[in-house]
Amino acid sequence: MSKQGDGAKEGEGFMAGLAIDAVIFGFHDRQLKVLLLEYKSTGLFALPGGFIKDTEDVDDAAKKMVTRRTGLHDIFLEQFYTFGDYSRFDPEPMRAIMSAKGTMPPSDHWLLQRFITIGYYALVDFTQAIPTPDEISDSCKWYQLDALPVLMQDHALIIKKALETLQVSLDQKLTGFNLLPEQFTMGELQSVYETILGKTLIRAAFQRKMLSLDILELVAKKMTGKAHKAPYLYRFVKK
Amino acid sequence: MSKQGDGAKEGEGFMAGLAIDAVIFGFHDRQLKVLLLEYKSTGLFALPGGFIKDTEDVDDAAKKMVTRRTGLHDIFLEQFYTFGDYSRFDPEPMRAIMSAKGTMPPSDHWLLQRFITIGYYALVDFTQAIPTPDEISDSCKWYQLDALPVLMQDHALIIKKALETLQVSLDQKLTGFNLLPEQFTMGELQSVYETILGKTLIRAAFQRKMLSLDILELVAKKMTGKAHKAPYLYRFVKK
DNA sequence: TCTTTATTGTAACATTTTGTTACAATAGTA
DNA sequence: TACTATTGTAACAAAATGTTACAATAAAGA
DSSP: OOOOOTTOOTTTTEEEEEEEEEEEEEEETTEEEEEEEEETTTTEEEOOEEEEETTSOHHHHHHHHHHHHHOOSSOEEEEEEEEOOGGGOOOHHHHHHHHHTTOOOOTTOGGGSOOEEEEEEEEOOTTTOOOOOOTTOSEEEEEEGGGOOOBSTTHHHHHHHHHHHHHHHHHHHOGGGGGSOSEEOHHHHHHHHHHHHTSOOOHHHHHHHHHHTTOEEEEEEOOOSSSSOOOEEEEEOOO | OOOOOTTOOTTTTEEEEEEEEEEEEEEETTEEEEEEEEETTTTEEEOOEEEEETTSOHHHHHHHHHHHHHOOSSOEEEEEEEEOOGGGOOOHHHHHHHHHTTOOOOTTOGGGSOOEEEEEEEEOOTTTOOOOOOTTOSEEEEEEGGGOOOBSTTHHHHHHHHHHHHHHHHHHHOGGGGGSOSEEOHHHHHHHHHHHHTSOOOHHHHHHHHHHTTOEEEEEEOOOSSSSOOOEEEEEOOO
16 A cells, blocks of 8 residues: 555546555665655554556656655666555555545545555665655655554565565675665675674675675775774776 | 456456466476467467456465466465566457457457556476366467467566576575476486576586485485486475 | 496585684874 | 774685596396
């Protein structure tokens, strides 16, 4: 299930019963964060979502929606699973939200029907994103993955599955780099890996492995102001 | 897009614009096979498909559909991707099929609308499956993966993506075992791996690796009637 | 019965990858 | 100038994988 897409009125022009939800990951302060919308009327939080126009690619709908919530273009964005259990169906939160907004919807309102949602996850540079609420939410903010608020419907499950997908694809597709600014130290990269995998890695082995992949380019030294050797800044080389 | 689901009339009781397609893999004669339906009126072949009842889990709909086409229960079945490009939309094949069946559908017929399809892949024991056509197809047969007929819409792409998913999950989830009968030789298992990965493996290393995983149980010797040492039959030990 | 043939199971060694420990280099502090 | 904390990397160990070789053996042929 999902938030109101821009300009969605009575569901005209949109694919019925189908939504998109995005797990937008950021990395800051050695922590993985997820972007969530808040609905004060229900006390619930939700993943940013949207709908698919009748003539629109689903990937494009997802991309546009993530751009609206973050202000970012050229985002790493991948579909990971489609959630279609009937038990997901629970119109109550949406009804409460709509009532609080002043409209008492009829029970056959399109937003109160069963939705199947296509899950995407995005990896963004935390320092560049500008969280932006949608029309019916009260806020859009980052939350620590290990301290999430109570989420609407099965959104906690969606986040869990997104993380599992990320863990598997981390080495294989080198997705982790998408969470860092253009330039980063080896320690920062290692901490991204450690946070996503949920375990500590051996520094020497990690550094050797990363350098052996021939995907890092040394940029400069980074003077940290600390009393020890300055780390190098690296940049991810796109093949 | 997809074939007619059992009892689907005018789309009532089904999720609109949503379909399921299954890439059902079998293994026989050292070859990977895929189950396809034929529509003689169009000269086209298609993946087995179906629709989702309004109150049904998508996984259940997929499971039932695969059971209808194979006669098998307890199938290895996994969702792998949802295909949602607008360019998939092409009502012509379905219109031709329906016309050939005697009904000239109005152009707003529900089966001629845009569909987004949820892709599943299944791994079945070739020797146990009983291919069964659906109501509007002329046949249901196995086809070699490397010699597929011309397929409807983007079904060739769907098969390609299913194979890629299978290749990645082969080691990780040990999915390959689901393509073999209960008992099999190490050579048969290796040939499943080689066919799926599209490359030859080193026999000694493969055998050592498989045995080291502690997932194989030795059952008996298999007298092949050939003039050489008889191989052992193994069985996959479910944890 | 004995030899031949083709294939299997596995040992032995080589190579590569990963785990572990150690240490020199160094930016700032005392 | 010594001290501290962290980085980069070498060196060795252990584990995993690649490669070669060979004994075991079921059936066919002499």
